[in-house]
Structure formats: C-alpha cells, structure tokens
Amino acid sequence: MYNKTIAELAKSLRSGEFSSVDLTLAFLDRIKQHHSLNTYITVTEEQALQSAKAADLRLATGKAELLTGIPMAQKDIFCTEGIKTSCGSKMLDNFIAPYNATVVDKFNSAGAVMLGKLNMDEFAMGSSNETSYYGAVKNPWDTNTVPGGSSGGSAAAVAARLAACATGTDTGGSIRQPAALCGITGLKPTYGRVSRYGMIAYASSLDQGGPMTRNAEDAAIMLQTMAGFDNKDSTSVDLPVPDYRAGLSNSLEGLKIGLPKEFFGEGLNSDVAATLEAAINEYRKLGATVTEVSMPSLKLAIPAYYVIAPAECSANLSRFDGVRFGYRCENPADLTDLYTRSRGEGFGKEVKRRILMGTYALSAGYYDAYYIKAQKIRRLISEDFKKALSEVDVMMGPVTPSTAFGIGEKIDNPIEMYLSDIYTIAINLAGVPAMSVPAGFSEGKPVGLQIIGNYFAEDKLLNIAHQYQQVTDWHTQIPKGFE
Amino acid sequence: MRSQWETVIGLEIHAQLATKSKIFSGASTAYGAEPNTQACAVDLGLPGVLPVLNEEAVRMAVIFGMAVEAHIAPYSVFARKNYFYPDLPKGYQISQMELPIVGIGHLDIDVDGVSKRIGITRAHLEEDAGKSLHENFHGLTGIDLNRAGTPLLEIVSEPEMSSAKEAVAYMRKIHELVRYLGICDGNMQEGSFRCDANVSVRPKGQKAFGTRAEIKNINSFKFVEKAINHEVERQIELIESGGKVVQETRLYDSDKDETRSMRSKEEANDYRYFPDPDLLPVLVDEDFKAQIKAQLPELPQAKKQRFKDSYALDEENATILTSSRQLGDYFETVVKESACSAKICANWVTGDLLAALNKANLEITDSPVSHERLAGLLTRISDDTISGKIAKQVFEEMWQSTATADQIIEAKGLKQITDTGAIEAIIDKIIADNLDQVEQYRSGKDKVFGFFVGQVMKEMQGKASPGEVNKMLKEKLK
Structure with missing residues (x-):
C-alpha cells in the first residue's frame, strides 16, 4: 500500500481497502525498518496514530479531503507545536516549538497524518544533507551517495516509500536538487505562493516551501493545501489559488519550450545531457516546439546568491544567541562568552561560514560592493527570466550538473558543493516557480528534468510534468531494496 | 571667556506611538503589565516568526509628518539594524535607514519671545527593544520583553539649536505636538518620550562643526537642560586646557x-x-x-492665531490654551456654555483652574471641575450674581465637591447684594466711623479710596458688586 500515490491512497481509504491507521502503521514500520537511511530526525508515532484514527472517523463522515488520512512528513524546518523542531542543528536540538507553521496548520486541518520530522542540512544550508547535526542522509538509490539537500531527508523518505509525500523548502535548489538526485517530483512555487510563517528562515527573500512527491498529480494535491495568502506573512501574495488538478490533462500541443543555452554548456555531465535530450524529445512528440533561449546574466547567479543568502542569514540567525531558547553553552563567564560559545558550539561549520560571509558582505565599506551589486545582478537575472518567458511558455534544462555524488566527496570543497546548485539558484533569485521531474537514469542513478515557468504558473508546470508522466514511467521506479 | 564659544545641538527624539498593539505583532502595548506577559511569539523572536506592519503606526507617522510640514515619502523601507543585546530578541532591530517615512520638515520654537525655526531632518518608524532588569536577580540579569516591538517614531532634528534652552524649547514643542496629535501619550517617566542629544562646541564665527558627543536616553526636560549645559562646559574646559573632544556616546547621570x-x-x-x-x-x-489630511486636527499654530483673532486673547493666554488639544477644547466649551466673555473664560482657565490642576498634579482631562460647572460659575460672574472674588471662593468649593456654582452660592448665601439701599447704609456708617480718612481723601489723598472700598466690602462679606460700591462711594465722598 505504501507504493501508492496520494491519489490512489485517497481512493483506497474511501473504498475501505485499508484504513488510515493500517496505512500509518505500515509506514511507521517501514521507517523503523529503513532507519539506516537516517531520513527522520523525529518520528511522532503516537501523534501519527491519533491523527490516523481521527482521519478514519472523518473519512467515515464523508467530509474528508484528499489528504485526509495520508501519512506524510514535514521537513524539520517547519515549526510543529509541542514537537521538536531542530532545523537540523545542534542549536535547536532542545527546541520544542510552541506554535505551528501555517503550512503545518494547513496539513493538520486537511486531516493529513504527520509521521515525523525529516532530516535536512543544518538551517537548510547545504546541497548534500551532510551538514545536518543528525548526520548524513543516504540516497536509497545508492546508499554510498548523498540524497542532495537541503531537503535531503524529504527526498530520500519519499523515494524510499517512508512517507507518501513530504514538504520541502527551496532557497537555492533545496527541493529540486534532492528531488532530482532521489528520482522524485519536487516543486518550488513562486516566491510568495506558500506562507513562510513558522518556516525557520534561512534567506527570507529566497525561501519558499513546496511539495515533494511521487508524481505531478500528488504535487498538485499537496500544493492545493499549501498555497495561499497568509496575513502572518507580509511577503505572501494575495492571489486566488487555482484548482491545480483541473488542468493536469490539458494537451501540450503547441507548447513552446525554451532551452537556455547557458544551461547546456560546459560543466554538464554528458550522460545527464543525453538523458535530458531524450526527455525533451518526448515533449516534441507531445506536440511541443523547442527553441533555444539565452539568459546572459545567468553566470552571475551563484556569486550573487552567495552574497544575498548569507547576508540575510547572518541577520536571521542572530536570534540564536543562547538567551531565550536553543543551545546555551555551559557556565558562561559573561555576556560575550555566552554569545560566542553558544553560537560557536551550537552552529556547524557551513552555517558559520555563511554567517561570516554575510556579515562581511554587509559590513561598512563593503556593502555597496557586495550587497548592492548582488541586488543589481538579481534584477538583471529577473529581467532575463521575464524576457525569455515572454518568448516561450516554459524553459527546460538540467536540475543538477551530475547525478548523486558520494557521501564525503564534496563536503570539504565548498565551492564545488555550491556549484551543484548552478542550475537552480537563478530561479530563486528571480522568484519564478520550477519543478524537478524524474527523466531517466545515468548509471543507475536518477536524473531530473527542470521545468521553469512564469510567476504563478504552477498549474502550467504541473500540467506539463503530468503529461510527461503519462508517457514515461521514470517516476514509478522504486530503488532496489525498497519495493 | 565662554562668550568665545558657540554651542551646536541636534536632538533625536524617540516618541512611543500610542497604538493599541505593537508595530509588528498583535500583542498589547499597555504599560506596566507583569514582565513578559505582553510578548507574543513575534516579540520573542521565536524561530520562524515574521513581522506584519501595524498600519496604525504608519498613519501616526504620516500625521506627525504633516504637522511639521514635512515631505511624506511615497516609498519607504524597513531595514534591519544588527547588534547583539539580551533585550533585543532577534539580534536586530527593525528600523528605517536610507528611506524613512517622514523627510525634511520644520518646527518653530519661541525662546525669550524670539521665534526660531528648527529644521527636522527626518522621522522614521522603528520597534523598541525590551528591558534588561539588573535588580533582584542575584548577579543575573532579567529580561522583560513587554516593551519589545512597541512602535517608536524617531524624530531627528537638524543641528540648529544653539543653547540648552533652545533644545528644551524644541523638545517641549515636539512633546506638546505629539500629545496634541494624539499619537504619543508623552509619559516621560514610563519612557514614552525620550531623547538623545548631539552636542558640540566651536569658536564663535567658525563654520565647521566641532566634534560632537551624543548623550543617550535623557527622559526629562530638566535633565536635557542640565546634561547639555554640563556637556558644553566639559567640552569647552577640555579644549581650553589643550585637549580634544572625541566622538563618543555619553550617558547623563x-x-x-x-x-x-x-x-x-x-x-x-x-x-x-x-x-x-x-x-x-x-x-x-x-x-x-488626503484621507489623513482630512482627519488632521487644527494644529497648535493655526489654533493659536484663531484664538487671538476670534477671542481677542493675548499671546500668553493663546499660547497656553493651545498647548494641548484637550485644554483648548475645554476652553472653547466653557466659552460656548457660559454667558461670559472669552477673555474672562481664558483668564479663569489659564489662572485658577490650571493653578489648581498643577497643584494637584492633574491633567485637564481629569479636572474635578468640569467645563459645564466652570461655565455655570462664570455665567454668575457675568450676570453680576457674584463678584470675581466670591467666584474664587465658589471655585474652591466646587473643586472639593460635585455641586454646581448655583448650589454653592445658594447654600452659602453668597449672592451679591444689589440692593443699593443696603449698600448705601453701610457706606454711610463707614464714612461716619472714619472721618479722619474722609478728611485725607478730600484733601487729595486718592489712595485712601481703596481703604473705603476694602472696609465696605469687608462689612458686606464681599457680596456687593465692586463696581456699584465704587460708584456709590465716589458719590458720597465728594
């Protein structure tokens, strides 16, 4: 039963084939069985069973929603009332959130069953899930490789059938890159589409929560619940939420696909490139036309991102000072000692690196050269996207330069690690939505196809991904040992 | 020696805006609650929380900007000011830096009868921090975050004041204005209104500014004056003894x-x-x-002119009566409700009433004598039922009770005697008893007239109309 999609599970729960409690127990069992993947930081067994019972009652009344009774899991970046919310950090290892993130509230009121909190790179800073205080997550396709990050726990859990679906967050590729490396479907919505309230901030102007699922239809179901204006988040956008499933079956006849030439140059693994070429050919068969587009500012995306994101994080993470919550050092001698040791001991290496970079970029005398310049680049990149997306309906390209790399392979080389997000980062800077869709395998490891759309065109992206999934079966593949 | 030096002062005033809830959260801003009972998840800076701007704070900032004829920015931006302090929960304060909501404006002050225009550089919105409590924690520091997130308007002046007196006049004028506009309660003891003073000195005639020191967090007019005077002395002494002023932040003790x-x-x-x-x-x-402009109350300057024009008030009374909106309203209501001239109403409000209020340390809004009761009293002066002197006695009674002027006049028999026969009889008696003084008066000693008035009034327990007594006495003493 754990192999079914949300849509299939919803049918089974209604037909009485099994109950939410049965389903939840099955998933909890699998989580224990595959503990070594290290996907969960916290498993909320008791609460999950309670929610499952409540969901079964609700299903019986006929007032259930599609997600009612569906066992899912939250990335440990979303605050969950009364449950540890660690953000993958020692700093918050003792933090029991006193409130729910808006996204969590929405899943709760839909009747979804939360199995637990998923592993992630510390404070969402990382592309391999190796920066987590709770240890690396293993990629179910090859347990010697990383699942990607920062939503590595989410991607691996969905791929290994340890949750029917999961939430993720994406600041520079943190949904799409792990989705690609784990062979699942991931959607980063338009900035402002999903509330950030209660989602622990990494880089506020880039962070966006989104669904990580088996397929596009499930992503549509999840996004339906996640999306919408929230008066607790000033940057959430007050636009109506369309019915994301309504347009899934639309024909792609006449669809104009643009391939940014900058995405297919040097650095892209040739096997990945060939896999993507095949995927794009499928779209040609579905009636799409393919043209080349250019985004000249794209090469500036990584440097701009590594100024803006660290600058924002350097302030966002100042609240972790050992005073009110989170880790506090033993026997501080004075205030400065309390600050320096609590932060020095509570944060990991990558987090400290980014705080330092950001602090430096915002410092007097450097602000204009770094922060202001990066903001200018950000505008140029947005212009590139607007221009390209006025010529074509969507753009397609790789999600990552290569398939999953080995655990330990890049962790000591930050620049190389940062470059693994080269195709995803610009999308966050522009704020447009993008998806990662399973598009094949290279040496047995999944390859993701990235589909990039215009602002608030999530429905279009889901339709395009869904149509592809009607003629391919990459998304239904199960890693060996997890069938 | 001091006359060779010139002082330059600029003030940064922090006015707490009188919103019901905080600038970025729904928590209450009321003062005096148990520590940390008015701090919600947002004020505590919990992981994941987000600020949402309180529109009321924006409205109040715009009201202030309009009152000082400032440029209102169509586009202003909140910025993070980063520093670590235990009572600053997020490790940064949300403030405005490059693009404040209120731009260049001005305010006129009066010092020793001379009017001076002080430039206002800007006014921006920001959140207040919490409080560190150092007492009763046995070597530890307590943190109270009730104040964290309270909206502040920081009003920055140009360095255009040249004495502590001017600085105080400016601070008082801003204090009056923000209270007048109803955007700040002005309570300095509770910290709702406080200022930092930037002080420097330079040789008279020199254009360039001297190095300034910033004196932080002064919360009374008296201390502003003292702190500035002290700082000016310190700087001059330092320079004259061969030293140099260093740019620094100083604290006034x-x-x-x-x-x-x-x-x-x-x-x-x-x-x-x-x-x-x-x-x-x-x-x-x-x-x-436009919406705010339409709701904007008549500003003190305009109201003062109107009071002078339509009530024929002198500068002093007009200034006092327009120093607070409530006082002006009280006065105008008394004028409307009494049959008395505006001038007498003004004298009573600025005189007896304010004196009594000051003595009791009360605001006009808490006056034990309502405008209705005062108007009732003044009507009895204007229709000659009682004299001004008796009125003072009645006023004192009114202060202690809830009775109307008429009830007191009736109960105490204070009604003025208008029966000229009765007055005449007493005058005759006084003249007969004081023939020496009559002689003196008749020989040209005019001063003695006052003696007769006093005697008659004493005899009549003040209940005669002074005008009538004067008239009749003059006649009899001819």
Whole structure:
C-alpha cells in the first residue's frame, strides 16, 4: 500500500481497502525498518496514530479531503507545536516549538497524518544533507551517495516509500536538487505562493516551501493545501489559488519550450545531457516546439546568491544567541562568552561560514560592493527570466550538473558543493516557480528534468510534468531494496 | 571667556506611538503589565516568526509628518539594524535607514519671545527593544520583553539649536505636538518620550562643526537642560586646557549631574543595515495622505492665531490654551456654555483652574471641575450674581465637591447684594466711623479710596458688586 500515490491512497481509504491507521502503521514500520537511511530526525508515532484514527472517523463522515488520512512528513524546518523542531542543528536540538507553521496548520486541518520530522542540512544550508547535526542522509538509490539537500531527508523518505509525500523548502535548489538526485517530483512555487510563517528562515527573500512527491498529480494535491495568502506573512501574495488538478490533462500541443543555452554548456555531465535530450524529445512528440533561449546574466547567479543568502542569514540567525531558547553553552563567564560559545558550539561549520560571509558582505565599506551589486545582478537575472518567458511558455534544462555524488566527496570543497546548485539558484533569485521531474537514469542513478515557468504558473508546470508522466514511467521506479 | 564659544545641538527624539498593539505583532502595548506577559511569539523572536506592519503606526507617522510640514515619502523601507543585546530578541532591530517615512520638515520654537525655526531632518518608524532588569536577580540579569516591538517614531532634528534652552524649547514643542496629535501619550517617566542629544562646541564665527558627543536616553526636560549645559562646559574646559573632544556616546547621570563616556567611535557598532526582506516597502499614496489630511486636527499654530483673532486673547493666554488639544477644547466649551466673555473664560482657565490642576498634579482631562460647572460659575460672574472674588471662593468649593456654582452660592448665601439701599447704609456708617480718612481723601489723598472700598466690602462679606460700591462711594465722598 505504501507504493501508492496520494491519489490512489485517497481512493483506497474511501473504498475501505485499508484504513488510515493500517496505512500509518505500515509506514511507521517501514521507517523503523529503513532507519539506516537516517531520513527522520523525529518520528511522532503516537501523534501519527491519533491523527490516523481521527482521519478514519472523518473519512467515515464523508467530509474528508484528499489528504485526509495520508501519512506524510514535514521537513524539520517547519515549526510543529509541542514537537521538536531542530532545523537540523545542534542549536535547536532542545527546541520544542510552541506554535505551528501555517503550512503545518494547513496539513493538520486537511486531516493529513504527520509521521515525523525529516532530516535536512543544518538551517537548510547545504546541497548534500551532510551538514545536518543528525548526520548524513543516504540516497536509497545508492546508499554510498548523498540524497542532495537541503531537503535531503524529504527526498530520500519519499523515494524510499517512508512517507507518501513530504514538504520541502527551496532557497537555492533545496527541493529540486534532492528531488532530482532521489528520482522524485519536487516543486518550488513562486516566491510568495506558500506562507513562510513558522518556516525557520534561512534567506527570507529566497525561501519558499513546496511539495515533494511521487508524481505531478500528488504535487498538485499537496500544493492545493499549501498555497495561499497568509496575513502572518507580509511577503505572501494575495492571489486566488487555482484548482491545480483541473488542468493536469490539458494537451501540450503547441507548447513552446525554451532551452537556455547557458544551461547546456560546459560543466554538464554528458550522460545527464543525453538523458535530458531524450526527455525533451518526448515533449516534441507531445506536440511541443523547442527553441533555444539565452539568459546572459545567468553566470552571475551563484556569486550573487552567495552574497544575498548569507547576508540575510547572518541577520536571521542572530536570534540564536543562547538567551531565550536553543543551545546555551555551559557556565558562561559573561555576556560575550555566552554569545560566542553558544553560537560557536551550537552552529556547524557551513552555517558559520555563511554567517561570516554575510556579515562581511554587509559590513561598512563593503556593502555597496557586495550587497548592492548582488541586488543589481538579481534584477538583471529577473529581467532575463521575464524576457525569455515572454518568448516561450516554459524553459527546460538540467536540475543538477551530475547525478548523486558520494557521501564525503564534496563536503570539504565548498565551492564545488555550491556549484551543484548552478542550475537552480537563478530561479530563486528571480522568484519564478520550477519543478524537478524524474527523466531517466545515468548509471543507475536518477536524473531530473527542470521545468521553469512564469510567476504563478504552477498549474502550467504541473500540467506539463503530468503529461510527461503519462508517457514515461521514470517516476514509478522504486530503488532496489525498497519495493 | 565662554562668550568665545558657540554651542551646536541636534536632538533625536524617540516618541512611543500610542497604538493599541505593537508595530509588528498583535500583542498589547499597555504599560506596566507583569514582565513578559505582553510578548507574543513575534516579540520573542521565536524561530520562524515574521513581522506584519501595524498600519496604525504608519498613519501616526504620516500625521506627525504633516504637522511639521514635512515631505511624506511615497516609498519607504524597513531595514534591519544588527547588534547583539539580551533585550533585543532577534539580534536586530527593525528600523528605517536610507528611506524613512517622514523627510525634511520644520518646527518653530519661541525662546525669550524670539521665534526660531528648527529644521527636522527626518522621522522614521522603528520597534523598541525590551528591558534588561539588573535588580533582584542575584548577579543575573532579567529580561522583560513587554516593551519589545512597541512602535517608536524617531524624530531627528537638524543641528540648529544653539543653547540648552533652545533644545528644551524644541523638545517641549515636539512633546506638546505629539500629545496634541494624539499619537504619543508623552509619559516621560514610563519612557514614552525620550531623547538623545548631539552636542558640540566651536569658536564663535567658525563654520565647521566641532566634534560632537551624543548623550543617550535623557527622559526629562530638566535633565536635557542640565546634561547639555554640563556637556558644553566639559567640552569647552577640555579644549581650553589643550585637549580634544572625541566622538563618543555619553550617558547623563542625573544623580551626579555629569555625563560619562559609554563608548567611543572606535568601539561603535557596525550595524550592517540592510532592507528587511520580511517586510514590503511602505507605500503612501495621495489618497491615503488626503484621507489623513482630512482627519488632521487644527494644529497648535493655526489654533493659536484663531484664538487671538476670534477671542481677542493675548499671546500668553493663546499660547497656553493651545498647548494641548484637550485644554483648548475645554476652553472653547466653557466659552460656548457660559454667558461670559472669552477673555474672562481664558483668564479663569489659564489662572485658577490650571493653578489648581498643577497643584494637584492633574491633567485637564481629569479636572474635578468640569467645563459645564466652570461655565455655570462664570455665567454668575457675568450676570453680576457674584463678584470675581466670591467666584474664587465658589471655585474652591466646587473643586472639593460635585455641586454646581448655583448650589454653592445658594447654600452659602453668597449672592451679591444689589440692593443699593443696603449698600448705601453701610457706606454711610463707614464714612461716619472714619472721618479722619474722609478728611485725607478730600484733601487729595486718592489712595485712601481703596481703604473705603476694602472696609465696605469687608462689612458686606464681599457680596456687593465692586463696581456699584465704587460708584456709590465716589458719590458720597465728594
């Protein structure tokens, strides 16, 4: 039963084939069985069973929603009332959130069953899930490789059938890159589409929560619940939420696909490139036309991102000072000692690196050269996207330069690690939505196809991904040992 | 010696805006609650929380900007000011840096009868921090975050004041204005209104500014004056003895009446301001401005002129009566409700009433004598039922009770005697008893007339109309 999609599970729960409690127990069992993947930081067994019972009652009344009774899991970046919310950090290892993130509230009121909190790179800073205080997550396709990050726990859990679906967050590729490396479907919505309230901030102007699922239809179901204006988040956008499933079956006849030439140059693994070429050919068969587009500012995306994101994080993470919550050092001698040791001991290496970079970029005398310049680049990149997306309906390209790399392979080389997000980062800077869709395998490891759309065109992206999934079966593949 | 030096002062005033809830959260701003009972998840800076701007704070900032004829920015931006302090929960304060909501404006002050225009550089919105409590924690520090997130309007003046007196006049004028506009309660003891003073000295005639020191967190008019005077003395003495003023932040110690160094420029924080990505830019359009303009009360300056023009008040009374909106309203209501001339109403309000209020340390809004009761009293003066002198006695009775003037006049038999026969009889008796004085008066000693008036009034227990007594006495003494 754990192999079914949300849509299939919803049918089974209604037909009485099994109950939410049965389903939840099955998933909890699998989580224990595959503990070594290290996907969960916290498993909320008791609460999950309670929610499952409540969901079964609700299903019986006929007032259930599609997600009612569906066992899912939250990335440990979303605050969950009364449950540890660690953000993958020692700093918050003792933090029991006193409130729910808006996204969590929405899943709760839909009747979804939360199995637990998923592993992630510390404070969402990382592309391999190796920066987590709770240890690396293993990629179910090859347990010697990383699942990607920062939503590595989410991607691996969905791929290994340890949750029917999961939430993720994406600041520079943190949904799409792990989705690609784990062979699942991931959607980063338009900035402002999903509330950030209660989602622990990494880089506020880039962070966006989104669904990580088996397929596009499930992503549509999840996004339906996640999306919408929230008066607790000033940057959430007050636009109506369309019915994301309504347009899934639309024909792609006449669809104009643009391939940014900058995405297919040097650095892209040739096997990945060939896999993507095949995927794009499928779209040609579905009636799409393919043209080349250019985004000249794209090469500036990584440097701009590594100024803006660290600058924002350097302030966002100042609240972790050992005073009110989170880790506090033993026997501080004075205030400065309390600050320096609590932060020095509570944060990991990558987090400290980014705080330092950001602090430096915002410092007097450097602000204009770094922060202001990066903001200018950000505008140029947005212009590139607007221009390209006025010529074509969507753009397609790789999600990552290569398939999953080995655990330990890049962790000591930050620049190389940062470059693994080269195709995803610009999308966050522009704020447009993008998806990662399973598009094949290279040496047995999944390859993701990235589909990039215009602002608030999530429905279009889901339709395009869904149509592809009607003629391919990459998304239904199960890693060996997890069938 | 001191006359060779010139003082330059600029003030940064922090006015707590009188919103019901905080600037970025729904928690109450009421003062005096148990520590940390008025701090919600947002005020505590919990992981994941986000600020949402309180529109009322924006409205109040715009009201202030209009009152000082300032440029209102159509587009202003909140920025994060980064520094670590235990009572600053997020490790940054949300403030405005490059693009404040209120731009250049001005305010006229009067010092010793001379009017001077002081430039206002800007006014921006920001959140207040919490409080560190150092007492009763046995070597630890307590943190109270009730105040964290309270909206502040920081009003920055140009360095255009040249004496402590001017600085106090400016601070008082801003204090009056923000209370008048109803955007700040002005309570200085509770910290709702406080200021930092930037002080420097330079040789008279020199154009360039001297090095300034910033005196932080002064919360009374008296201390502003003292702190500035002290600081000016210190700087002049320092320079004259061959030293140099260093740019630094200083603290005024009111117990010792001195300022002392807190931190030097080198130790100053690099606040690393940058636009807060959690908040959208604040947009103020023409419609919003027009709406506020329509609701804007008559401003003190305009009201003062109107009081002078339509009530024929002198400068002093007009100034006092327009110093607070409530006082002006009280006065105008009394004028309307009584049959008395505006001038007498003004004299009573600024005289007996304010004196009594000051003595009892009360605001006009808490006056035990309502405008209705005062108007009733003044009507009895104008229709000659009682004299001004008796009225003072009645007023004192009214202060202690809830009775109307008429009830008191009736109960105490204070009604003025208008029966000329009765007055005449007493005058005759006084003249007969004081023939020496009559002689003196008749020989040209006019001063003695006052003696007769006094005697008659005494005899009549003040209940005769002084005008009538004067008239009749003059006749009889001819």
